[in-house]
Amino acid sequence: MRGDEDGLTALVEEARWALDVCNACQFCDGYCAVFPALKRRQSLALADLALLSNLCHNCRSCYHACQYAPPHAFAVNLPKSLSRLRHQSYRDHAWPKALAGRLRRNGRFVLSVTLLAVVATLLLAVLWLPPEVLLGRHAGPGAFYRVLPWGVIAGAAGLAAGWSLLAVGLGVVAFWRSLGPPPAGAAMLPALREALRDAATLRNLGGGGVGCNDRDERFSQARRRFHHAMAYGFALCFASTMVATAYDHLLGWPAPYPVLSAPVLLGCLGGAGLMVGTAGLALLQRRAHPGPVAPELIGADRALLAQLFLTAASGFCLLAARETPAMGPLLAIHLGIVLGFFITLPCGKFLHAPFRAAALLRAALERQASGNGRSR
Template sequence: MQTLEALTRDALALGRGEFVPATPQTDEVARVMGICNACRYCEGFCAVFPAMTRRLAFDPADAHYLANLCHNCGACLHACQYAPPHEFALNVPRAMAQVRMTTYADHAWPAAFGALYRRNGLTVALALAAGLALFGLLVLALHGRLWHAPLAGDFYAVLPHGLMVALFAPVFGWAVLALGMGVRRFWRGVTPGGEMPGAAVIEATHDALRLRYLDGGHGQGCHDADDRTTHWRRRFHHLTAGGFGLCFASTTIATLYHYLLGLQAPYPVTSLPVLLGTAGGFGLLVGPAGLLWLNLRRDPLHGDPRQRPMDRAFLMLLFLVSLTGLALLAGRETGAMAALLVVHLGTVMALFLTLPYGKFAHAVYRGAALLKYAVERRRPDRIGLGDA
């Protein structure tokens, strides 16, 4: 039989418009936040703690919201007097990380694909990238084009433009649709509805783009393996996000060149698509490499060690996409261009296929959590059960 507390939590979740079930992970966040709410030593560290103080109890939807608001800077863990080995064993970053994994899995679309989050490890991601690249190389070899006369960088002489669009547009569209449906379900679960001020949207966008809460809550950066702080995690995140954005802008502009201006690839090295793509490529080379380096040496108490294969898979795929793309740019005037092209496209395809069911999900769910926080801050303080 359910306890009164459990029934109350379920009723609150149903009142939000979408049921969010309780799990051992959400119960642990509720326990941790209950103690933190009594202490409040970390109240000024990040958005999690001001959002926490608006509540007296934490239902599963609150746990998912607060978990995705957490940026895992580690400040609260190193400041906490109740952290392990204290008998309370409070570890906010780990509790939040474990709920974030359930957020991704529980809100995945289609729902049956939620299990992919638990299986999207480094081996799977690299095997998929290698398999797709090898398939492309075998097709080239069967047609006698593994090494060819220089084609002056004309990719479409290897793969026609229409074929590239037919291969990649559905996969990219599926990734966008799956992520959009997942975050829609998340938003309906954690938000009761109501007005969304434009100022809240601007604030959330500003905080997301600046990676505001990766400053450790005190402007000194994230905590390293010990009590030292560093800004490198924030810098590498900026390089990764900026590189991804520049590569997307490069592809978008090249598409406009092709369809609106009738300008066909290949484009000169000094053209806008190539310049943006090159800059983005270097950002996606340095940023993921730096984040992987930090991930390998970070204290196991920071976050959930069981999720590190998923984290590293995403970083490795970003790194390989950038590495193969820059190699293709460097060798596009040589006889190896076709081989370099299919290897690059294989890694890009692997990235797109795993995008909705891997670490990239944290970006969209965190953005939604920041938006809820910005909306919530503009409402009168009402402390009680459930949402403020």
Template sequence: MPCTDDSPDSIAAEARRALEICNACQYCNGYCAVFRALKSRRQVGTADMLFLANLCHNCRSCYHACQYAPPHAFAVNLPKSLSLVRQHSYRDHAWPPFLRGRLRYTGKPVILAALFAVLVLSFAAFLAVPPEALFGRHSGPGAFYRVVPWEIMAGLAGGVLLWSLLAIGCSVADFWRSMGPAPSGVPLLPALRETLRDAATLRNLGGGGAGCDGRDGGLSQARRRCHHALFYGVALCFAATGVATLYDHLLGWQAPYPLFSLPVLLGSLGGAGMLAGTAGLALLKRRADPAPVAESVTGADYALLVLLFLTAASGFALLGLRGTAAMGPMLLLHLGIVLGLFATLPYGKFLHAPFRVAALLRAAMERQAEARNRPPA
């Protein structure tokens, strides 16, 4: 019978029970990399469970195909069990270490952190920036910096982002060690190439090729497409920032840039992808079958989607209002949301992305080692 307690030990025991039943059944072997990796394990230890949980892309196809899912007495619900293990893995590998066990991935702290960043930045601007500058009309190169100086804007955003990248890197390194020793003697480059391909295509979100299951049991690639729109939208926005940095530092061209300049075009395409991806994923979450979903993880999911949506929406609003008296307040709102997003990256649902890439790399290395050790036909 499944465990009903929601303590970490009970969650781990339930996930191990489900994985052992899946390993005995092996009906879902073709669905994703989880089952191939599981098949090579006779027993599922703690390190294996962390690896498999973060390798899971939560397409939920295995739940709808499972003959042992509720109302069967075994009540196997692998997507739900692994999502709870993933959630605890983010907390257990948080950096700095004193945060471990103290974080709660409910989504509320993420939204409150973003709101706090907006309020603090706005309050500081109202104290430091003259009203005629804050609410004035500014146009031409350097217009943004007449409201918030470049040194402050770049220093705040860059400092917070660097801290978050450091925290994410340390968390991922700790998670990598927790998965146990990596296969030895495996060339890293082929495994890394396979990992990047899997991450870029989200192959494992395809439910074995047919797509994810929805509330009505239908198969669809909609979640995969929305993830692609969001991922590549964010990538285009970072590309826009990189090009703008080159414009400023190498060519001496200050923002804001013309509507048809490369930074604005890249940022607009990226923002559109972020809006479409976040809105689509939120809608799909609302329509999804709730049975294979752990309710405790949905808050963090929505919080990240909301922050990403607001980042893109406020960026478009700033683009439309520049040159007007509303540019100053909108600039503060956009910067505050971006700072809140950057600050919470290591402590919210975003952490699933680097953890999943690490698990994909470990799976690729295992497949390389398996192929190398396979006897010739």
């Protein structure tokens, strides 16, 4: 416990020092939203550090541009310091509090829970279903539900998704509250529009627009493209689930659907985006320059990428084998991976998305209040 406090104090001091140097230097002011937000502050309380860290998209441009980065004696390493602070902000606002401990070096934990969910779902299917049902051929409308009843699939997925929504939502609310009341005179709607645009386009990812420094001082748009593929792939998979739910409950058309139907086409496009995006990001991470990387956080990144890749891959396997005896076990495996993803969502890397969106909104509100709505 004492070690934790000492570590946190050292982390905060290191970040304050680096940001003080940046405030004096101002070389990177046009790179992202962190630097203008820094300039709007006279001092850096813990809440300010949490906000700045969540505004950072970890593009690493400021590290490669910095004349004070290691081996300089100042050792300014903003991406690394802000990554650690960002992770600390997830721990500080985790709900329930017990999850804070699970957010430490949690790649193995996230993958273990996912594996456990897969094994448990498969085991339940083997113990519960007669072999001729689990390994039988099922075709036509309602085929999935002849293996696992709709109530079981919807109940398990609904519980896991409800849990993650509640836990992530309360965590983000706690983070928002910790930032204090929104600045007076800020217009919420324009700020919301600006924040949504910044989040959807990843405007801050890439040193003022020229790209990230994934490997070295050369700029590249690869990270932005892979991240877009992953994020929009995720959104399309969600849309596919929503359309399928509407087909089933509003129109009375139960899954599975033909290949040329909206849920399958949306799911295929989304799944392809997820696989390409996560594989690309994993590759970039392997090749990344180690200087601006916080090594203890790599496991959490990889675990989320693996979860999303496996969700899409198992979905494709299920689609390819849905009229064969492998459909039952594949359905159980896919459901297990989805359950593992949702159960671990409030204590994994996925938290960066809602926390960053909240930080972007707060920065947009500050710009509105200072009458500087269009700049970063």
